[in-house]
Every structure is written in structure tokens, then in C-alpha cells.
Amino acid sequence: GAVVSQHPSWVICKSGTSVKIECRSLDFQATTMFWYRQFPKQSLMLMATSNEGSKATYEQGVEKDKFLINHASLTLSTLTVTSAHPEDSSFYICSAMSPGGLETQYFGPGTRLLVL
Amino acid sequence: QKEVEQDPGPLSVPEGAIVSLNCTYSNSAFQYFMWYRQYSRKGPELLMYTYSSGNKEDGRFTAQVDKSSKYISLFIRDSQPSDSATYLCAMRRANQAGTALIFGKGTTLSVSS
Numbered sequence: 421g422a423v424v425s426q427h428p429s430w431v432i433c434k435s436g437t438s439v440k441i442e443c444r445s446l447d448f449q450a451t452t453m454f455w456y457r458q459f460p461k462q463s464l465m466l467m468a469t470s471n472e473g474s475k476a477t478y479e480q481g482v483e484k485d486k487f488l489i490n491h492a493s494l495t496l497s498t499l500t501v502t503s504a505h506p507e508d509s510s511f512y513i514c515s516a517m518s519p520g521g522l523e524t525q526y527f528g529p530g531t532r533l534l535v536l
Numbered sequence: 537q538k539e540v541e542q543d544p545g546p547l548s549v550p551e552g553a554i555v556s557l558n559c560t561y562s563n564s565a566f567q568y569f570m571w572y573r574q575y576s577r578k579g580p581e582l583l584m585y586t587y588s589s590g591n592k593e594d595g596r597f598t599a600q601v602d603k604s605s606k607y608i609s610l611f612i613r614d615s616q617p618s619d620s621a622t623y624l625c626a627m628r629r630a631n632q633a634g635t636a637l638i639f640g641k642g643t644t645l646s647v648s649s
Binding site: 424426451452454463464466469471511513515517524525526527528529530532 | 568570572577578579580581582585624626634635636637639640641642
């Protein structure tokens with residue numbers, strides 16, 4: 421299947437700092453990528469849909485000024501958590517929509533964020 | 537009523553057992569159905585993908601879709617301890633290309649040796 425990578429795999433930062441997470445589709449071009457957040461023992465929660473070359477679409481309740489998404493190329497989307505607080509500590513996972521007729525999503529390995 | 541319902545479990549079985557995981561859904565327009573496996577602290581991995589009704593088999597895994605009952609299943613034969621993970625069902629309408637899948641909450645499976 422298609423391969424999606426994320427970097428970094430884990431990050432610890434101080435409260436008030438910003439953290440950038442990268443999501444790359446390694447062997448295919450993805451016009452659409454998605455960002456999810458997952459708390460321990462909870463389901464995936466869709467945060468936003470990222471389309472290459474246009475503004476991201478955020479789900480209700482997700483602050484667009486806090487979670488900045490940039491999809492500058494067909495293989496890279498970034499999520500920046502601005503002014504991070506301890507309650508932002510979570511597992512952030514991206515996924516990329518596969519091209520062609522399969523129309524399914526392939527997930528990255530996730531990024532664990534801990535805000536102290 | 538949520539669009540996709542999935543019993544969170546946990547489901548515990550002995551090694552070698554046949555496992556049945558299920559999801560129900562309310563939107564009759566769903567056409568694409570997937571099963572993902574997620575190990576602890578990892579991203580979900582696509583296991584099975586089916587379009588519309590019917591069965592699909594891949595090794596020890598069989599996916600079934602019953603659109604008349606709005607019910608999908610994943611069967612795991614000869615379960616192994618390495619199958620211990622959370623299994624998420626996901627689905628989408630045919631005319632929603634580029635939109636996110638709708639996920640169930642996931643069922644946690646534990647296979648003991």
C-alpha cells in the first residue's frame with residue numbers, strides 16, 4: 421500500500437512554544453490530506469482537511485488560528501500547533517487520500533506531542 | 537444516532553479462535569467500506585477495502601458487507617497474539633471523493649497465547 425510518513429515521531433515542548441509536524445506521502449501525490457487527533461483509548465477525531473494549494477477546512481470546534489495547516493505541495497502537509505498548552509498534548513495522525521479509483525486513506529505513523 | 541456504531545469491546549479470545557468484528561451504520565448511501573488495524577501508539581493500517589456489498593478474503597481476514605442490513609463484518613481466522621490491536625471500521629459515500637472517511641470508535645481485540 422501507499423506510504424505516508426510523519427516527522428517528528430514524538431516531541432516534548434514547553435508551554436507557549438509552537439510545534440510543527442510534517443506529513444509526507446512518499447510514493448504518491450496526495451491532493452488531499454487529513455489531520456486527526458487521538459487521545460488515549462479514544463477514537464480518531466478529524467481536525468481538518470488539507471487541500472493542496474488552498475485553505476484547509478476545519479471541523480467544528482477546532483481553532484484554525486491555533487492549528488495552522490499548510491499544504492504547499494502534492495506530497496507535504498504541515499500542522500503547526502501554535503502557543504501549545506498542556507491540554508494540546510495528544511497523538512496527532514495525518515492521512516493522505518490515495519489517487520485514482522481506490523479513494524481510501526493511508527495513515528502516517530503519528531506524532532506524540534507532550535506539552536509541559 | 538451516530539452514523540457508524542462499533543462496539544468498543546474489549547474483546548478477548550484465545551489463540552486460534554475465530555474473531556468477528558462488526559459495525560452498523562445508518563446512512564444507506566455509504567458505498568466504500570474499510571477496516572483498519574491500529575496498534576498501540578501507531579497510526580492505523582489499512583487491512584481490507586470493499587466496494588458495495590459482498591465478501592472479500594485476504595489470507596486469514598474476510599470482510600463482509602450487508603447493505604440491506606447496513607452491517608459490515610471483519611472475520612479473523614486462526615487468530616494470533618499479533619492480531620491484538622484496535623480495529624476500526626470506516627466508510628464513505630460514492631460521491632464524496634476527497635472527503636474524510638467516517639470512522640467507528642474501534643474495537644480493542646486481545647488474543648492470548
